[in-house]
Amino acid sequence: MLYAYRSIAIFLVSTTLIFLGSLPASAVEIQKVVSPGGIEAWLVEEASIPIVSLNVAWRGGASLDPADKAGLAYLASSTMDEGSGEFDSNAFQERLSDLAIQLGFDASKDSFSGSLKTLSENTEEAFRLFGLAISDPRFDQEPVERIRGQILASLNQKLSDPNSLAGRAWFELAFGDHPYSQPSEGTIDSISAITREDLVDFARTRLGKDNMLIGVVGDITAGKLGPLLDETFGKLPDKAEIAAIPQTEPLVEAAIKIIPQDIPQSVVIFGGQGVKREDPDYYTAYVLNYILGGGSFQSRLTEEIREKRGLVYSVYSYLYPMKAAGLQMGGFGTSNASVKEALDLVEAELVRIREEGVTEEELAAAKTYLNGSFPLSLSSNDRISDILVAMQFSDLPIDYLNNRPDLINAVSQEDINRVAQKLLDPDKLIVVVAGKPENLEATGKGAQKN
Missing domain, CATH: 3.30.830.10 (Metalloenzyme, LuxS/M16 peptidase-like)
Incomplete structure (x- = not known):
């Protein structure tokens, strides 16, 4: 689901402000939390408002996509919350809506990321749902084809959008055959070529504990967060199967x-x-x-x-x-x-x-x-x-x-x-x-x- 949050979730966004914005940055106290299973996260406790936010990034993003499957990370990010474990797409989204949980994923050239926002009273269930989404995504045919259709429609529109055309052409000109030249959202041909097996393989190989970075802020203590990290991320493989992007520089001539x-x-x-x-x-x-x-x-x-x-x-x-x-x-x-x-x-x-x-x-x-x-x-x-x-x-x-x-x-x-x-x-x-x-x-x- 492409961030189609319900109205209650929109209300949740509007009520997440905390008071650190009026304080110097040095007033933010960051703790390093290590779970019993060895998973590390950085935490800022903020109990004044009953909300918890989680952000996660995995090193290695859309630039790791095969050239003929460009946009794989982007399609995975758009479908990973469309059903997981025992929940099909509708059931998963209804569960999120019922508890006012925001959950979504995104892909950039260098990272694949996920985010979660929940009322603190629903923290355990929200983390459980996030863990299901990353460790057992279903990638059922109906939601995948629905989202693929949305992406293809967007890509088709961008063929006549001057901002999109200029941005894509700049990276192609600057980086030639390097992976940075390929568009993160893919092309009409490459998005059309991605299979369910590609998506399953993406989730299995690209999201590991060794390339994962976690930040948590809100109404949660270090003692409570530690075990939740293991429950949420413990099923991921210890090591991601990713290659290094070769170092490069842009074109060195006008x-x-x-x-x-x-x-x-x-x-x-x-x-x-x-x-x-x-x-x-x-x-x-x-x-x-x-x-x-x-x-x-x-x-x-x-x-x-x-x-x-x-x-x-x-x-x-x-x-x-x-x-x-x-x-x-x-x-x-x-x-x-x-x-x-x-x-x-x-x-x-x-x-x-x-x-x-x-x-x-x-x-x-x-x-x-x-x-x-x-x-x-x-x-x-x-x-x-x-x-x-x-x-x-x-x-x-x-x-x-x-x-x-x-x-x-x-x-x-x-x-x-x-x-x-x-x-x-x-x-x-x-x-x-x-x-x-x-x-x-x-x-x-x-x-x-x-």
């Missing part, structure tokens, strides 16, 4: 690819080399990106392209650190007549930061915002449990939230200048445009015919 679309406004995606999460320069790149295009109205790209010239409604950039590659990406939409001018301004800003660096005022403002806004992300049980899993996924220490402000404050102008030389190179910018841009030609590998 390229422009144009996807002709008969629309008045083009969609532009640009990007290139970034940093992975474990890179020592990550925090410098993070601050640099805020100044370039990650700071909305405080960013240089917004100032130059929107405020001064009115060419776009929005322009942005962001870091995209993956396990096998690091990216820095961005994008905007603008009239076909303005695409080239806006792209020229992006490149000019890259050059200006490389040559002139950033000002003390820009650096101070970036640090103030990045440190001051972060506690707002700690505003709900499920958001915090998601952060706990992300910390483990990135191999960050359990006291990371205490140290994060110092890591950002340590970034200097000299650091920014050095990293800008490494990352902000217009001669290596990969650009994909979906639309009918005027006075712009495809170049480099983007000019090659598919």
Whole structure:
């Protein structure tokens, strides 16, 4: 079921706010809980509201899908809660609805994830249902074909959606034959080719105890959580049968690819080399990106392209650190007549930061915002449990939230200048445009015919 939560579950979402959002991140006390069977989870106890949130991620996501079965992880994520154990699809969903339990799964390029949210009085049953979904999914024909049909309809719509076309083409251009080039949601042909046996094999081989990361937040104690971890995850295999994704980097030469679309406004995606999460320069790149295009109205790209010239409604950039590659990406939409001018301004800003660096005022403002806004992300049980899993996924220490402000404050102008030389190179910018841009030609590998 594609997150078709009942109205009672929607109400549950609206009542999950806790009070950590008004506190400094250092006020979040994270415990490491190890079950009697050796399963580890990170826990934040919060008893003020009777709700428990669980987030789980398994290392290895859609990029592990066979090329001819791209979208396997995505289809599995969409059908894993459509019946398990003694429950068929209807019975399973009715049980969740009766107890106001939210349960769902998702797949990204590097991970397969699950989430659970429940009233604390239903914690044991909610964890039991989650355990059934991951250890004994039914993948019955009716729900699988129903969900497959929904995904195929969505993929068909995206064939004419400029944002989807540009995003998919960018990764194909940037990564060539590497697994990162294949779409996580698959294609019409690959989704159509996936069998029930593929789904069963996915659940059997890809979800192990050794590649699992767990975060729990809410009205539950460490003593109660430990045994629940064994009951929920104990039936999973000790080791997942997954291969490592080869390390890579995006295309290292400038390229422009144009996807002709008969629309008045083009969609532009640009990007290139970034940093992975474990890179020592990550925090410098993070601050640099805020100044370039990650700071909305405080960013240089917004100032130059929107405020001064009115060419776009929005322009942005962001870091995209993956396990096998690091990216820095961005994008905007603008009239076909303005695409080239806006792209020229992006490149000019890259050059200006490389040559002139950033000002003390820009650096101070970036640090103030990045440190001051972060506690707002700690505003709900499920958001915090998601952060706990992300910390483990990135191999960050359990006291990371205490140290994060110092890591950002340590970034200097000299650091920014050095990293800008490494990352902000217009001669290596990969650009994909979906639309009918005027006075712009495809170049480099983007000019090659598919």
